[in-house]
Amino acid sequence: MSLSRRAFLTKTAILGCSAAASPLITPVTFASVPSDHRLVLIVLRGAMDGLHAVAPIADPLLAKYRPTLIKTDFADLDGTFAIPPELHDLLPMWRSGELAFAHAVSTPYREKRSHFDGQDLLEAGKLEIDSRLRDSGWLNRMLSLMSGVQQETAFSVGQEGMLILRGDAPSTSWSPEGRIDLSPQARLLLSVIYDKDPLFAEAGRAAMTLVEQMEIEAAMAGDELDEDPMMANAKQAAKATDAADLAAFAAGRLREDTRIASFSIGGWDTHLRQARTMRRAMGQLSAALVRLKADLGPVWSKTTVLAVTEFGRTVRENGSKGTDHGTGGAMVMAGGAVRGGKVYGDWPGLGETDLYKRRDLMPTRDLRAYAGWAIRNLYGIGKTEVETTVFPGLDLGEDPKFLL
């Protein structure tokens, strides 16, 4: 199996040629992609307060429950609901029909209100918690029902691969701060080292392709690549949580062969001084959506973004100007493919007896039904498959028709 020096040099020379032709390592290209539709799943970790993000201001009870949280600077959407100032950057999208919400939704998770279990159930897409909950995510099971799925079809964006994409179907996990500070020459040498090991060759090729695409994008955007990797790494780690960067990276992939991308935005667990603590999280969500639209360009018209959270928060504000873990909440839909300018869902009301356990917003629909209808309409997944494979135990019910 040993490689002679001559063969080695020949090999390097060949690689050198193709490198000179432009891409250092030939990018992997795919013959077919399963669909033209783009789906972006944003997981809002920490339990977004749906009653703050999409506040039912027309109901006088709201101000009674939340004397310090509801301010006059909320922007009216439809006479019933309003959004706080931190989301006002999204008003143009609302007006042009590219932004919608669904209210009083939840996963099937009840009672214990643990972030950990709640997020797992949300991403696994299952009906209840069992010890195999974390084996696969619903986006992955959806991919397993589609034909022509390749490694690049779906992306989990961020440092930690997301449960929602975990499973047997291929997908790629990548973090926008991922970088490889090797010289071009060392990259060539690396491809030679990996040549005989198919697993390393494949992973190495995919990694180099991504890194190079990002370098090209950065160069075109006028960013300077930092010379010192230690410094650069520290800097990038510091801003790794910037949702707009995750969105920009996702958009870059979605403009190419990728159809599905998922990332998460944290910081929604607002037990304390919510007006302040939620500002950052909402700013991140808003910036991510704005960035997605800007960077996707014409592809935005074929895009559906769903932002979902593990559960809602208590209807009443607590003793520290925040809210505690609740049940029903809101989800966000955005994109050119969305029939926007509308708040979907059956509103349960805020009267004491309308509440879940006299404490939380009553969920009137499984949020999986919205996601289920989205994948049915976008990718033609059959009703039975949605209700058994992707979202076991779900009753899809009627189509809310939130897609164009």
Place this chain on the structure above:
Amino acid sequence: MSQSSETIAAFRFGLGFSRVTENAYSANDLVQQTRDTDIGLSEFPGVPLKNRTELLRRYAKLNQERKKTGTRSQAFKEMSKRSRLLQLEDSQRIFNRAVFNPNSFFERLSFFWLDHFTVSPKSRTGQVVWGDYIDTAIRAHVGRSFADMLTAVVLHPNMLFYLDQRVSMGPNSKTGIRRKRGLNENLAREILELHTLGVRGTYSQKDVRQLAELLTGLTINRKGMVFDPNRSEPGPEQVLGRTYGDDGPAELVDIITFLHDVARHPDTARHIARKLAVHFVSDTPDPDLIAAMADTFTATEGDLPSVYGAMLDHPGAWVPLGGKAKQPLDFMISGLRALGVQRKDVAGISPRRAARSFITPLTVMGQPLRRAPGPNGWPEEAEAWITAQGLAARLQWSLIVSKRHGRAIDPREFVDFALRDLAGESLRFAVSGAEKRAEGLALVLASPEFNRR
């Protein structure tokens, strides 16, 4: 490619060749490591459980005050910081011990058992006691009997918390009736399915249910594990054909008796033998190797050093390397050992810096510490680890540590030291052709030869 038994021992059963510690290669020396004192623990001692629970107690008290007053007192912030710091120190200790303990087989076994008995803490309590779980439940029993380890694990607050045992109570027990609460089967199921018999073992849902009833008295309080007879389901339980707790509600001793029985079960012997062989040797190990290990397990009533010995004495354990990939933790530690990092560079840095240097890269490589995806632990297959992101993270980290720690190392010499007879010719050529020293070293660390085992 020929592979010497020393190379196989270093990669398959150890943490690679080290410049800073002795290396052991023979089956006898390796087994002896598990019978000797735990050097990792004695050089880098952990924090005892009582200090941890005391910290939790004080935190809980201040947290209540915070909830009542709505403001974070200085003392609360301080306690919050201390519990976070303790977790960082626990993480750093894992690296300190594994890099500088000459008994690498012991360290690898401690990773194996920590994974076999996975706990991914969900709460502050779990996070804070996790370090003690490693010291007193896992490491203390690597060289003991399987029954001893199983018992220590099941009775540790970390496991009781993680698999929801603290909320399980007999529906007909005093507390169960008063609080209208009942069983949570989680721990009982995982004991049978993951920890002992294995999913292909001979047990039924009825055994799970009965075991859950048997375990009901087990719970935790502020100090750790307690047995609460008021939660224990009345009446005897029959698990795997044997009756426990004949006389009144089950007591702690009945639970311990059950754990010792199930630890000796032939299905457990096969399950543990297979898991060890898959982890250390191959995803498809020689059936004869598994049989030899299982036989020894049964003959010695689960004496773990004897089981390791049966593996190491079997020719099936010495087949050529290359079928598996090092998991990120093994990869990083063997990389640091090959580069010859000094104590001041690992144990001597602040816990916060250690988190940046070691724990963050581990996360990006796909193995966030104490956050295994589920109670079944990390995947074994190379394909799960050698992904685009995983490999890119290994590469980038290789480059960073090569710059930081490899200033005095010649890459051509490094290839010989770190890989010996494993280095292929193309790797040697590539390394000698690198323009920069750090890149040459990084190529070695990122090579398939270094990452496979």
